[in-house]
Amino acid sequence: xNAPTRPNxxxxxxxxxxxxxxxGGQYVPETLMPLVHDLTAxxxxxxxxxxxxxxxxxxxxxxxxxxxxxxxxxxxxxxxxGAKIYLKREELNHTGSHKINNCMGQILLAMRMGKxxxxxxxxxxxxGVATATVCARFxxxxxxxxxxxxxxxxxxxxxxxxxxxxxxxxxxxxSATLKDAMxxxxxxxxxxxxxxxxxxxxxxxxxxxxxxxxxxxxxIGREVREQIVEAEGRLPDAVIACxxxxxxxxxxxxxxxxxxGVKLYGVEAAGEGMDTDRHAAAINGGxxxxxxxxxxxxxxxxxxxxxxxxxxxxxxDYPGIGPEHSWLHDVGRATYLTATDAESLEAFMxxxxxxxxxxAIESAHALARVGDVAREVGKGGVVVLNLSGxxxxxVNTVATHLGRQI
Amino acid sequence: MTKSRIDARFAALKAxxxxxxxxxxxxxxxxxDTALAILKGLPAAGADLIEVGFPFxxxxxxxxxxxxxxxxxLAKGMTLHGTLDLIRAFRGGDQAxxxxxxxxxxxxxxxxxxxxxxxxxxxxxxGMIVVDCPPEEADPLADALEAxxxxxxxxxxxxxxxxxxxxxxRRASGFVYYVxxxxxxxxxxxxxxxxxxxxxxxxxxSGLPVAVGFGxxxxxxxxxxxxxADGVVVGSALVDEVAEAVDLNEDVTTRVLSKVESLAKAVRxxxxxxxxx
Numbered sequence: 249x250n251a252p253t254r255p256n257x258x259x260x261x262x263x264x265x266x267x268x269x270x271x272g273g274q275y276v277p278e279t280l281m282p283l284v285h286d287l288t289a290x291x292x293x294x295x296x297x298x299x300x301x302x303x304x305x306x307x308x309x310x311x312x313x314x315x316x317x318x319x320x321x322x323x324x325x326x327x328x329x330g331a332k333i334y335l336k337r338e339e340l341n342h343t344g345s346h347k348i349n350n351c352m353g354q355i356l357l358a359m360r361m362g363k364x365x366x367x368x369x370x371x372x373x374x375x376g377v378a379t380a381t382v383c384a385r386f387x388x389x390x391x392x393x394x395x396x397x398x399x400x401x402x403x404x405x406x407x408x409x410x411x412x413x414x415x416x417x418x419x420x421x422x423s424a425t426l427k428d429a430m431x432x433x434x435x436x437x438x439x440x441x442x443x444x445x446x447x448x449x450x451x452x453x454x455x456x457x458x459x460x461x462x463x464x465x466x467x468i469g470r471e472v473r474e475q476i477v478e479a480e481g482r483l484p485d486a487v488i489a490c491x492x493x494x495x496x497x498x499x500x501x502x503x504x505x506x507x508x509g510v511k512l513y514g515v516e517a518a519g520e521g522m523d524t525d526r527h528a529a530a531i532n533g534g535x536x537x538x539x540x541x542x543x544x545x546x547x548x549x550x551x552x553x554x555x556x557x558x559x560x561x562x563x564x565d566y567p568g569i570g571p572e573h574s575w576l577h578d579v580g581r582a583t584y585l586t587a588t589d590a591e592s593l594e595a596f597m598x599x600x601x602x603x604x605x606x607x608a609i610e611s612a613h614a615l616a617r618v619g620d621v622a623r624e625v626g627k628g629g630v631v632v633l634n635l636s637g638x639x640x641x642x643v644n645t646v647a648t649h650l651g652r653q654i
Numbered sequence: 655m656t657k658s659r660i661d662a663r664f665a666a667l668k669a670x671x672x673x674x675x676x677x678x679x680x681x682x683x684x685x686x687d688t689a690l691a692i693l694k695g696l697p698a699a700g701a702d703l704i705e706v707g708f709p710f711x712x713x714x715x716x717x718x719x720x721x722x723x724x725x726x727x728l729a730k731g732m733t734l735h736g737t738l739d740l741i742r743a744f745r746g747g748d749q750a751x752x753x754x755x756x757x758x759x760x761x762x763x764x765x766x767x768x769x770x771x772x773x774x775x776x777x778x779x780x781g782m783i784v785v786d787c788p789p790e791e792a793d794p795l796a797d798a799l800e801a802x803x804x805x806x807x808x809x810x811x812x813x814x815x816x817x818x819x820x821x822x823x824r825r826a827s828g829f830v831y832y833v834x835x836x837x838x839x840x841x842x843x844x845x846x847x848x849x850x851x852x853x854x855x856x857x858x859x860s861g862l863p864v865a866v867g868f869g870x871x872x873x874x875x876x877x878x879x880x881x882x883a884d885g886v887v888v889g890s891a892l893v894d895e896v897a898e899a900v901d902l903n904e905d906v907t908t909r910v911l912s913k914v915e916s917l918a919k920a921v922r923x924x925x926x927x928x929x930x931x
Contacts, residue, residue, distance in 0.1 A: 265790070275759055275786045277715040279811040279836050282818055421721050427712060434714045439837040441813055538759040538786065539712060551733040552764025553711040 252578040258505035261572070266455020269578060271571035274454045276541045279438045284541075288456040290361045295463065300356065307352050308467065311385070312342050314349075316468075318475035318632070323602040330622030331485060331629030335605070336472055336500060338636045345608060345637030346465060346496045347378035347449060353464035354447045355382040363445035366390045369433040371398055371426035371492075372562035372610070373405025374637060375449030380414035390414040393432045395425035398562055405641060423556045426566050430540050450493025451570035454541025458498075458570050465499025472632055473503055485625045486511040489634035490613040491584065492528065492564035494573045496636035501582060511583070513621055514573060515613045517559035518586035528557035530569040531577050531584045544571040560589035560645065563610040563637070587616035593649055596639060608637030609645060659752040659780045660805055660828040663702060664863045664884065673880040675921040676865055677701035677914050678756070678889030680723040681708050681740050682732025684900050689727075691907045693744045696751070699911040700918020703752045703865075705783065705887065708737040710758040715785045717838040719890040722897060734761040734770070738777040745778035754807060754828075756783040759795075767798035774804065781805035781828045789822050796825045805829075810856050812836050812848075823860040829885060830862050835869045840890025844869035846878035853883045873920035880924035888917050 252269050255261065266272045266288075274284055294300040308314040317337045325333045338346040358366060366388050370376030376392040383390035392409055396418040399406055406416050422428035430453075437446045451461040469487075476484050487504055489497035491514035504510040519527035527533055530545040537546040539554055547555045547567035557567045576582035587595070595615035599607050607615060614633050622631050639646075647654045667674050677696050682689050696704055709724035709732050716724070734757075741753055755774065762770055762784065774782075781804055787795060789808060796806045805828030813836060814822055823830060832853055834844035844866065853864045865885025870876055872891075879886045892910055899909040 273791055274788065275791055276788060277785050277811075278788055278809040278822065279715075279813050279833065281788045281790070282813045282815065421718070422712065422725070431712055431714045435717070435838045438715060439841070441836045537763050540714070541786070543763075546760070548760065548764065550764070551735065552761035553709075553728065553733075554760070555711075 252575070254579045254581065258581070262455060262459050266459070268572045268575035270536070271543050271574040272455055272458055273543050274541060275538045275543070276454050277438060279441060283441055284454055284456070291357060291456050291460050294357050294360060300360065304353055304356055308349065312348050312352060313340065314467065315471045316340050318472060318479065320479065321603050324599065325622070327598070327602055328619040328622045330619070330627060331625035331631045333618060333622055334476065334479070334630065334632045335635045336468060336632060338468060338496065338634060339605070339608065339611070339638035343378045343381050344640070345374045345378070346468060346499060347375045348381065349467055349499070350449065350461050350464040350495060351378040351382045351447060354460070355386055355388070358445035358447065359386060361445065363443060364388065365440065365444045366447050367393065367433050367436050367444055368447045368449060369393045369426065369429040370449065371395070371429070371565055372641070373398070373402040373409065374563060374641070376414070376416070377405055377408050377412070379447050379449070380409040380412035383414060384412045391436065392416050393419050393429040393436070395423070395429045396420045397424045398426065402562060425556070427554065434540070449495070451495040451498045451572065452493040452540065452542060452544065452568055458542065458572055461495050462498045462502055462572060465495050466502045468496070468499040468634060469501060469503035472500060476630065476632060480630050483507055483510055484632045485629040486513060486621050486631045488513040488515065488614050488618055488621050488631060490515050490564065490610050490636065491569060491573060492517065492566050492610065493568070494570040496634050498570060498572055500632070500634040501576070505581060512576070512581065513617065514582055514584045515617045516584055516586045517561055517564035517613055518588040519558040519560070521588055522586055525555070526558035528559040528564050528566060529586050530567060531574065532586050534567070536574065539568050542571045544568050544574045560592060560649070561609040561613065563608070564613065585617045587613040591616040593646060596642070596646060605635070606639035607635055608639050609642040611636045658803070658805065658828065659750065660703070663752050664829060667702060673883055673921055673924070674702040674865065674885035675700055675918040676703045676705060676867070676885050676887040678705040678707060678887065678892055680720065680727050680893055681706050681737040682727030682730050683723045683893060683896055684726050684906060685730045686732060686736060686740065688906050690740050690743055692910050693740060694747060695907060695911045696914060697748055699914040700922065701751070701914060703754065703885065705754045705756045705889065706737060706741065708734050708755055708757040708761060710761060713758060715838055717840040717890060719840045719893045719897070723893040734765060738773055738779070741777040741779055752780045753778060754781040754783055755779055757785070759784055759786050762795065767795050771798040771802040771804060775802035779804060781807050783807045783809065783831060785809070789824060792825060807831055809833050812852070816855070819856065819859050826860055826862060828862070830856050830860050830864050831887070832856055832864050832866045832883070833868045834866050837868070839868050842869050843871070844875060844879060846882055849879060850882040857884070873916050876917050877920040877924040880921040886921050
């Protein structure tokens with residue numbers, strides 16, 4: 249790879265070939281190439297269409313419940329004794345996470361393209377629930393692929409999807425987790441090219457998904473800009489978010505990329521520790537390669553076989569990361585930290601007790617590092633954390649790790 | 655570089671007036687030694703060209719048979735390096751049969767295109783099919799292969815329309831692979847009637863032989879496709895034989911080669927239509 253150069257304008261990316269520097273692209277089988285070209289054209293047209301944006305805005309306000317609050321976490325701030333910590337309350341959205349922002353955008357696009365069947369992949373089930381939700385709302389049939397291992401450990405979400413009318417197909421191939429669910433969704437798409445829309449849940453995969461999902465999630469960062477200026481009269485010193493595929497992180501980062509004074513921190517899942525092979529930190533523990541249609545940092549062995557990710561959080565349990573994050577890492581615009589399962593559990597309990605908010609175990613990874621960032625920024629500074637989801641879905645996992653029966 | 659083995663083989667078969675039978679085998683399935691025995695037996699069993707799959711953990715365009723074959727091979731420790739070792743061993747006894755490697759991008763990216771291309775050419779590989787490398791992303795790999803005298807064989811599909819076809823065949827060499835169904839390998843069945851006009855269209859546009867694959871499982875189907883195409887590729891039906899032989903504790907090599915014989919015979923007796931290149 250060439251030495252990366254830092255761009256003058258981050259908003260100009262990806263380029264026409266769907267690249268963020270060396271990362272991104274469209275590595276898909278030929279059968280899908282005409283479809284991803286159609287999707288790119290349809291998305292570019294929708295993006296530029298005020299009527300589409302107005303329709304999306306209406307649903308985000310009245311159905312999703314946007315804008316989500318930006319909340320000053322007073323007791324958490326006092327606990328760490330550093331910069332003021334604000335929480336962007338994405339967990340208050342309909343369905344309990346940021347995932348719905350993207351699903352709403354993509355379902356409107358799918359209908360605009362005349363597609364009549366929706367497929368999706370899901371890990372923890374949050375994206376599957378959000379997809380099933382918008383499919384129910386607009387009356388479209390929905391098939392969700394989910395690794396058989398995840399189906400077993402996320403039973404309540406499987407039932408939620410069923411209640412919403414979606415068919416959940418357990419995937420037993422490969423390691424039977426999120427990456428295999430994505431393989432299976434791609435196989436479905438290759439087989440049903442004419443009527444089917446693949447609603448990808450994170451800012452990864454082939455172009456235009458990383459750009460499109462980022463754009464639909466960037467509403468988070470745009471709101472934060474307005475809300476923090478109203479609250480503090482200035483932009484924050486730092487923004488922090490957890491990163492699996494990285495859609496909540498890129499959503500809050502993107503509107504700040506050109507503000508070099510705002511430091512950006514992503515937190516990857518370190519699982520049982522970065523000194524073990526049981527983690528999900530693609531940037532901190534992987535190297536660039538091609539999977540699921542894009543060039544990006546991946547967990548892989550020396551022969552280029554993808555290795556299994558491990559995290560207490562099913563939502564971060566993916567061996568890759570969105571290509572824009574890989575690029576932001578290489579050019580040094582964002583810093584990627586890690587948090588272990590144990591640190592995240594501790595942060596989960598801390599926020600619950602100090603602020604009365606149960607965070608998603610995914611978001612708890614960002615919470616596990618926010619103290620370090622707040623202290624580094626120091627008193628008088630301002631840090632915004634993306635609280636991307638709520639933790640009700642995780643109470644069984646947390647109880648198990650605490651050795652409690654519920 | 656002298657005339658490539660791929661070009662020479664298709665030219666010879668054209669002179670014979672018949673289509674090529676292209677046989678797929680997954681490297682390392684069910685283990686390295688058995689895969690080598692199958693490989694060595696293929697030319698005598700009637701394979702005119704051989705596709706050797708190199709296993710990948712996440713084969714997104716494969717149906718269950720080849721997914722499972724890749725998993726069996728990976729479980730036995732097969733790698734891209736190991737695949738080239740197999741080819742080298744095969745070349746020790748056969749200098750004529752073209753060998754095409756088929757697989758996915760990441761093992762190639764991991765190795766590095768230039769270094770891999772050198773090693774592959776040295777082992778006796780003639781061409782590559784890389785399923786998740788569409789023409790838009792192909793230049794770096796195509797450059798490396800070309801520099802080492804190997805062909806990059808592109809896939810065309812039912813969704814490759816006339817507008818897109820020139821993009822796909824821009825750097826095509828050796829032959830063009832026509833994927834006869836929209837779908838993964840080994841699930842839907844290919845229909846010779848629907849395939850014929852597409853083969854003609856691609857042959858005319860590219861000036862290259864067109865081999866048809868995905869969804870050809872029986873001698874009858876192979877024979878029908880052989881009448882309209884320059885090559886007939888069978889993959890999933892053969893790896894299924896491996897799986898069944900393993901399950902039934904039969905001799906894998908015997909079982910696979912006997913299936914190859916029946917398919918190759920069907921292709922050989924099927925006179926190709928008069929639509930010469």
